[in-house]
Amino acid sequence: MRTLRGIYANIIIDISHESVDRVFQYRVPERLWGKLAAGQQVYIPFGAGNRRRKGYVVELTDRPEYEVSKLKEIEGIVRESVTAQSQLIWLAWWMKERYGSTMNQALKTVLPVKQKIKEAPKRQIRLIAKEDAFREALALAQRRKYSARLRLFSLLKEKNPVPYDETVNRLNLTAAALRPLEEAGLIRVEVVEKYRNPLLEMKRLLAGEREEAAEALPAAGWQPPVLNEQQRMVSQAICREYDQGIRSTCLIHGITGSGKTEVYMELISHVTAQEKQAILLIPEISLTWQTVMRFYLRFGNRVSVLHSRMSAGERYDQYERARTGDIDMIIGPRSALFAPFERLGLIIIDEEHENAYQSELAPRYDAREAAGELARISGALLVLGSATPSMESYTKALLGEYHLFKLTCRAKADAALAQTEIVDLREELRAKNRSIFSRRLKELLEDRLSKGEQSMLFINRRGYANFVSCRSCGEAIKCPHCDVTLTLHRDGSLMCHYCGHRIAQPKLCPACGSPYIAPFGTGTQKIEEMAAKMFPKARILRMDMDTTSKKGGHQEILSAFARGEADILIGTQMIVKGHDFPKVTLVGALAADLSLYAPDYRCNEETFELLTQAAGRAGRSSIPGNMVIQTYQPDHYSIQMAARQDYEGFYEQEMNYRRLLGYPPAVGLLTLQISDHREDRLDRAAGALAAMAETFPDRFPGKQIPFIGPVNAPVYKVNDIYRKILYIKNENYDILIHIRKMAEACLEGLEGVALQSDLDL
Missing domain, CATH: 3.40.1440.60 (PriA, 3(prime) DNA-binding domain)
Known part of the structure; x- marks a missing residue:
């Protein structure tokens, strides 16, 4: 150190x-x-x-x-x-x-968990009355018009038992109202568990509460999947280096469906056999359910999980299990990196290209970089994996800083990459098709429905429509606290997806009073409605931040889709990342070029990654799959390369673009963001930063240090906070760190101004 x-x-x-x-x-x-x-x-x-x-x-x-x-x-x-x-x-x-x-x-x-959290016991209400006593109690409640009691009896007839807290709140009951029913021997309030262990749902599922899960239960003599030749060669090579004490970061570049997870399991098994512990980071909470199930089948109770939807008590319990050595492995998003393992031997970051590994709160850390430092000081091995590695990671692999391993074929011998088609939406308009579904996508959806196969449709937007604006004056209805338009939802409300501000959709334009206001754009809710009209017999599920906001929402939707309870899954990009559904044979990208318009130099990379990952969801078993990319820019290299699943071709073109314009990883980029709830103070701080930047030639003689700004952030105001950004470019890490410290000193003493920084190399 x-x-x-x-x-x-x-x-x-x-x-x-x-x-x-x-x-x-x-x-x-x-x-x-x-x-x-x-x-x-x-x-x-x-x-x-x-x-x-x-x-x-x-x-x-x-x-x-x-x-x-x-x-x-x-x-x-x-x-x-x-x-x-x-x-x-x-x-x-x-x-x-x-x-x-x-x-x-x-x-x-x-160190996010600092004290033990005591939670109220989890309780449930169970109907224990015999049939005659229950009929008598029901008749009494009807005569005396005990509405809450009648609703409780109705619930208990449908499902017995029912959760205590949820039922009491829903029916507006009190403990005093339940006591006479307990004393009469009609119901019993019983403690289920102190708080829900995140693996209990997994255990119940695998114990056979559902038939298809019972088939997956590891019986005596259960063996892990047999690796193909490529998987075996990669896992053996990494294990050999580990045993030799080599701790160079490894990058596994494997196409979608190539079996990277099975390789991860082999590495973890090798490390835990030496009494070491492992951390597996995944980018999305939505991936937890399938991922944990696969690892639980292999490693049983020695696996645990952490994510942000867990209660404080659940998180404390899992940190304690890690600290005391009760588990060998933990799975979760970036915060799982800080599990207090005493014998850490391996850190794996799956889908390492995802921007979910970048924290948006101070310190704005990159989990990949932080994992590299943690691996260094703990003597652990860091393994990164992706079908579409980030430009930064792949560049380091080509330069020899990372050890590169490749998986070029799918793990299942009879599975092939999906056949991908690009549909030009301009041609659809010329053919008088104004639907969100192209003719080709509609044809393939009808074919899959007739065969009993499943389809996934995604768009990079949630909500019912993008925004509501006035046809008379052209003003869009914006959030009063943020510099963004409000999104229309099916319940008629307009919501800001930055700060949560919500209002009812007005009947008159707030700016000019005109009644001619209407929604523009299409969101996931609108697509669900349109799909239901076009395919009335189809069973449809929707998965976005709105439908998964409650605890366990991701698991409920994904498990229902895995059980075949829906024909079409509609959602935002969360549905096309890392999931493995054997019956899915069609994926449709409804507006593939939306992400190309983002004000970010990474937008081409993110579009390529998203489309490539989406194509990987189709045809993962013996049934061939199709991908339909609907776009207004069919000739864009990000879309063309994604359709061909050509990562190397995309990397070469994108790196030429980065070198030409001076973006990472060709050069380093320091982003300094200043914010304040008072615009006048922010302007003064921006002036101070601009004056500091003008001194670069004197402070760093002979060095070229171009800078841009300070300029307004892409979203200038969020939750009543104004934001400006200064961009500085240079190849030298130490120079950029020195400039960041100069900025901190420059703003020291300016009351109310907050500084956040990002450093991309």
């Missing part, structure tokens, strides 16, 4: 409780100067009696926060005390330096 010299140390006494929010400052004796670093454990005097305690150094500084004469002195360093906690604290310090945040923000990111 790199040593930061200083004379004062900020120390956490106990990181397992809420005291992580409170650090204590100590003097560093001269004999320890140069020997301390963030994350090290030290002995310190603590409390009125100066009792000797252990603490963790979180930061070294030359600025005392209290009167120096009152500061106590560190007694010594705890030898051989490299723990999971000390590694995470070092990682927090590294993130603070790398991404520009406060140490407290970084600590709260890597």
